[in-house]
Amino acid sequence: xxxxxxxxxxxxxxxxxATGLRTGRTHVLSILVENRPGVLTRIAGLxxxxxFNIETLSVGPTADERFxxxxxxxxxxxxxxxxxxxxxxxxxxxxxxxxxxxxxxxxRELALFKVACEGPTRSEVLEFAExxxxxxxxTTKRSLTIEVTGAAEKVxxxxxxxxxxxxxxMMRTGEIAMSRGRAET
Amino acid sequence: xxxxxxxxxxxxxxxxxxxxxxxGGANLPTYDAFYDAGIRHVLVRHEAGGGHAAEGYAKATGKxxxxxATSGPGATNLVTPIADAMMDSVPxxxxxxxxxxxxxxxxxxxxxxxxxxxxxxxxxxxxxxxPVEIPRMIHxxxxxxxxxxxxxxxVDIPQDLSRGEIDYEPAVADVRLPGYQPTTxxxxxxxxxxxxxxxxxxxxxxxxxxxxxxxNASAELLELATxxxxxxxxxxxxxxxxxxxxxxxxxxLGMHGTRTANYAMDGADLICAVGARFDDRxxxxxxxxAPHAKFIHIDIDPAEISKNxxxxxxxxxxxxxxxxxxxxxxxxxGADPARLDDWWAQIERWRxxxxxxxxxxADSEIKPQYLVQALYEATGGExxxxxxxxxHQMWSAQYYHFARPRQWINSGGLGTMGFGLPAAMGAKIGxxxxxxxxxxxxxxxxxxxxxxxxxxEEEIPVKVFIMNNGYLGMVRQWQELFWDHRxxxxxxxxxxxxxxxxxxxxxxxxxxxxxxSLVDDMRTAIATPGTVVVDVRVTREENTYPMIAPGAAARxxxx
Numbered sequence: 001x002x003x004x005x006x007x008x009x010x011x012x013x014x015x016x017x018a019t020g021l022r023t024g025r026t027h028v029l030s031i032l033v034e035n036r037p038g039v040l041t042r043i044a045g046l047x048x049x050x051x052f053n054i055e056t057l058s059v060g061p062t063a064d065e066r067f068x069x070x071x072x073x074x075x076x077x078x079x080x081x082x083x084x085x086x087x088x089x090x091x092x093x094x095x096x097x098x099x100x101x102x103x104x105x106x107x108r109e110l111a112l113f114k115v116a117c118e119g120p121t122r123s124e125v126l127e128f129a130e131x132x133x134x135x136x137x138x139t140t141k142r143s144l145t146i147e148v149t150g151a152a153e154k155v156x157x158x159x160x161x162x163x164x165x166x167x168x169x170m171m172r173t174g175e176i177a178m179s180r181g182r183a184e185t
Numbered sequence: 186x187x188x189x190x191x192x193x194x195x196x197x198x199x200x201x202x203x204x205x206x207x208x209g210g211a212n213l214p215t216y217d218a219f220y221d222a223g224i225r226h227v228l229v230r231h232e233a234g235g236g237h238a239a240e241g242y243a244k245a246t247g248k249x250x251x252x253x254a255t256s257g258p259g260a261t262n263l264v265t266p267i268a269d270a271m272m273d274s275v276p277x278x279x280x281x282x283x284x285x286x287x288x289x290x291x292x293x294x295x296x297x298x299x300x301x302x303x304x305x306x307x308x309x310x311x312x313x314x315x316p317v318e319i320p321r322m323i324h325x326x327x328x329x330x331x332x333x334x335x336x337x338x339x340v341d342i343p344q345d346l347s348r349g350e351i352d353y354e355p356a357v358a359d360v361r362l363p364g365y366q367p368t369t370x371x372x373x374x375x376x377x378x379x380x381x382x383x384x385x386x387x388x389x390x391x392x393x394x395x396x397x398x399x400x401n402a403s404a405e406l407l408e409l410a411t412x413x414x415x416x417x418x419x420x421x422x423x424x425x426x427x428x429x430x431x432x433x434x435x436x437x438l439g440m441h442g443t444r445t446a447n448y449a450m451d452g453a454d455l456i457c458a459v460g461a462r463f464d465d466r467x468x469x470x471x472x473x474x475a476p477h478a479k480f481i482h483i484d485i486d487p488a489e490i491s492k493n494x495x496x497x498x499x500x501x502x503x504x505x506x507x508x509x510x511x512x513x514x515x516x517x518x519g520a521d522p523a524r525l526d527d528w529w530a531q532i533e534r535w536r537x538x539x540x541x542x543x544x545x546x547a548d549s550e551i552k553p554q555y556l557v558q559a560l561y562e563a564t565g566g567e568x569x570x571x572x573x574x575x576x577h578q579m580w581s582a583q584y585y586h587f588a589r590p591r592q593w594i595n596s597g598g599l600g601t602m603g604f605g606l607p608a609a610m611g612a613k614i615g616x617x618x619x620x621x622x623x624x625x626x627x628x629x630x631x632x633x634x635x636x637x638x639x640x641x642e643e644e645i646p647v648k649v650f651i652m653n654n655g656y657l658g659m660v661r662q663w664q665e666l667f668w669d670h671r672x673x674x675x676x677x678x679x680x681x682x683x684x685x686x687x688x689x690x691x692x693x694x695x696x697x698x699x700x701x702s703l704v705d706d707m708r709t710a711i712a713t714p715g716t717v718v719v720d721v722r723v724t725r726e727e728n729t730y731p732m733i734a735p736g737a738a739a740r741x742x743x744x
Contacts, residue, residue: 007668034364038300038312045304086488092309092329095364 026055027081028107028177030185031070031088032096035061039093043070046087056109056152056174067095071176073152098185100177107177111155112137113146116166125165132158143168151175188316188346189218191353192280195323196224198355201251203227203242203614205235209255210295212282214347216253227614227643230635232259234607236266237633240275241608244594245569246615247401249330250275255282257295260341261302265601267337268306272598273422274399276335278326283313285345299341308336316349328360333367334486335399367485371502371510379457379481379498380514383415386455388477388528391415392438392467395422395597396460396484396504403427403590405508406459412515414525416532418446420461421582422597429586435532436541439467440733441579444539447739449532450475457481460504463493464598473738483507539731541583546724549699553577553652553723556703557584560622560650563707568620569594569612571647573605573629576658579729581624591616603632609647610640620648620711627653627677637690640716648711649718651683654725662728667735687718696720 033039040059047054055073062069074081085097100107113134117125118141129136129146132154138145148158152175159170179185186194192215196204203225208216219226229235232254239250254263260281270277284293300312309329311322319342326338383389397406397419403426410417410433417427418438427434436443438450450456456478461467468474471493482489482496483504490499500507543554557580560568570585572578572595587593594612596604605623613621623630630651640647661675687694693713697706697720710719730744 037314041301042304049305083488083492090308090486090488092362092365 026073026075028071028073028100028102028105028175029085029088030098030100030177030179031072031094032062033068033070034093034095035066035068036093039068040070042091042093043088046091047074047084050084050087052084056172058109058174058176060176069176071174073175098179100179100185104180105177106180107151107175108149109152109155109173109175110147110149111158111170111172113148113158113162113170114168115144115146115162116142116168117144118142121165125162128158128161132161134158186351186353187214187218188319188342188349188351189214191320191351192323192342192347193218193222193224194353194355195320196222196251199324199327200248204251204253205229205238205242205611206253207232207235207255207259208253209259209282211256211284211344212253212259212342212347214344215280215282215342225614227610227639227645229607229639231633232262233265233603234610234633234636234639236263236277236279237269237601237604237607238611238614238636239277239279240266240270240273240604241571241594241611242615243270243275243277243611244608245591245612247399247591248276248615249327250277250611251280252277253280255295256284256299256344257297259295260299261297264302264306265599267303267339269596269599269601269604270337271306271308273596274335274395275337276331277337278330279337279339281339281341282347283341283343286343287345289343299339303339306337307339308334310339310341313340313342313346316346316351319346319351320353325360325362329362329365333365333369334396368487368501369485369503369506371483371500371507373510375498375500376507376510377514379483379500380511380518382455382479382481382498383413383457383515384518384520387524388452388454389415389457389525390435390449390453390455391417391457391459392420392450392461393417393423393426393459394420394461395426397423397426398460398590400460400485400504401590402460402503402505402508405505405512407431408512409508409515412512413520413522414529415457416449416528418442418449420464420467420597421595423461424582424593425587425590428588430588437582439464440469441583441729441731443541443583444731444742445532445535447733447742448535448539450478451738451740452531453478455479455481457483458496459483459508460485462489468493468739469733470736470738473740541731543727543730546700549701551698551700551703551721551723553654553727554580554584555700556650556652556721556723557581557624559703559707560624561585563704563711564620564622568592568622569616571595571605571609571612571621571623573623573625574600574602575626575629576662576727576729577624577626577629577652580652602626602629605629605633606640606647606649607633607636609649610636610643610645613645613647622711623647623649625649625651626658627651627655627683628657630683631681634686637687637692637716637718641691644715646715646717649716650707650710651718651720652723653683653720654723654727655679656725658727659729661726665726665728683718683720687716690716692716692718694718694720696722698722
């Protein structure tokens with residue numbers, strides 16, 4: 001209802017209930033779009049307008065230069081995701097949308113960790129890097145920079161492992177995901 | 186030729202016969218090309234007027250309405266009409282000038298990020314980046330605007346690109362957009378299921394919206410309704426989609442709909458929604474909306490289906506196609522019309538107990554409802570009525586019994602005050618043989634009253650009836666009913682003098698205050714050549730009833 005039919009003030013609890021703070025599993029949407037300026041803005045704008053928070057976002061070229069692939073993850077219950085994919089379909093530049101099922105999807109992201117480590121802790125950090133099949137890509141006397149790839153859970157696990165040593169910074173690309181099997185995503 | 190000359194070729198190829206607009210710096214090239222394009226141009230006094238005129242033209246004719254504006258303020262003045270066209274699914278193309286490319290992003294004179302500002306309120310938009318793209322994009326714009334669920338499309342052309350020299354091949358209207366293929370046919374299995382559900386229903390209601398008008402599906406709607414004795418109600422946007430004098434007509438539904446229509450929705454066991462979107466003005470409290478009903482939902486836009494109310498039988502498709510098939514599927518079921526006898530008996534009781542009513546004055550005072558009834562009589566129910574937004578809009582919807590589609594033109598979704606006069610201008614140009622009357626409020630009319638000069642200069646003989654109560658009436662009503670009579674800034678006072686205002690613009694101005702001669706006086710006004718403004722003084726504090734109070738269920742209507 002657009003306008004209030006009562007003078008009564010609205011408690012914050014009521015406001016939150018009415019706006020429906022949503023929780024649910026994370027959805028990975030794989031969106032094939034025309035490779036044109038402004039397309040990402042349209043998609044981001046649509047999410048903002050419908051009150052959805054994009055958790056991760058990754059954009060890149062596809063095998064066909066006319067198209068780009070946007071992979072984004074959102075937290076939401078199934079119903080509003082359905083509404084958002086329908087709304088996304090209405091964008092003229094959007095060709096295809098897949099709400100990827102986790103069990104039928106291979107997903108990866110890349111992360112860089114800069115860890116402060118001097119003396120004895122250095123070998124412990126290197127050990128973790130090995131366990132997680134990480135690669136040391138830069139090193140100084142007082143730090144190690146480690147590259148880790150994998151599913152989001154693996155990246156997060158590595159973060160938990162090295163954080164106690166002093167995480168100077170961390171950068172993540174956001175997930176890209178591809179459906180399993182022979183067919184196109 | 187110059188790209189702008191190609192734009193004109195495109196407009197001609199698209200069948201455009203009128204453009205509403207206002208020139209400025211950045212669209213000087215466009216206007217130069219227009220000089221000998223052979224298309225009528227209506228010079229509006231404000232770009233918002235041009236935008237709404239394009240909408241009125243589109244709503245009256247079903248063709249794409251076109252408006253031009255320059256960059257910066259010209260384009261931002263179009264924002265309201267664009268949003269309005271989006272909400273009401275009006276096929277429109279807006280062509281705006283933009284600063285030359287070297288100035289883009291530099292805060293150049295009259296620069297605004299038109300594409301960015303309008304992105305959430307357009308069906309699609311094109312930022313021209315190379316002159317050769319222009320013809321193709323103009324054709325794509327028209328295709329997108331008119332097909333599927335119609336809507337506004339914006340084309341923003343930097344002025345240097347518009348002067349680019351290009352080769353133009355007369356385009357065949359063959360637009361291919363890989364990401365845009367609206368479903369128009371409707372799934373046959375679903376349609377059969379819908380027919381079976383209708384055949385089994387004991388308390389069915391057909392609930393039709395603006396989609397029926399957009400799809401030119403009113404004949405098919407009538408056919409479906411009369412394939413049995415299905416009761417029909419329409420949304421504000423759907424009025425005229427079903428004859429307002431038909432025996433199966435329940436009246437409009439929703440916040441200010443008839444009790445019969447709202448009670449029927451409340452009691453229905455099956456609701457067949459056609460081109461309607463379960464807006465909050467229709468449903469009232471969503472949780473208590475039509476609690477016993479199953480829903481068939483026919484819509485061209487898949488995103489509307491199950492957006493507000495989960496559909497049991499969704500059908501994505503063009504209303505005309507789907508209804509046509511549904512009628513034959515329904516006839517094949519051989520349903521027994523007698524099963525609806527009890528339902529009709531109930532509906533007749535509601536009709537008898539709760540007709541639309543108001544307390545008429547004992548003297549010469551003009552009740553606002555009577556104004557609409559008098560206009561209905563004076564025009565023989567045949568005029569195109571273009572409304573502004575507010576109480577007068579609801580009374581017009583209630584008391585003018587629209588007989589045919591495109592006879593009722595208003596701003597439903599966005600609720601834009603100031604829509605009426607410019608939209609009527611567009612409607613009159615599109616339908617020159619029809620009488621076009623505006624019903625406006627004294628608040629609404631002032632939001633685009635400058636277009637009176639346009640009407641006079643361009644010889645557009647619209648008849649404007651101002652329902653003058655000296656208030657922003659709908660807001661006053663809410664303050665009275667729900668905010669303890671605290672009238673906060675709703676009183677408009679006695680100015681302007683609308684008769685003098687009309688005369689200043691070169692129109693005829695009249696003032697009517699006597700109920701007893703109102704019908705005749707209205708006939709005189711309508712017969713007066715040229716643009717006529719009639720200031721009708723009505724009861725100051727009249728409320729629009731019946732009403733579903735905010736947050737209430739339909740069965741709890743008041744008034």
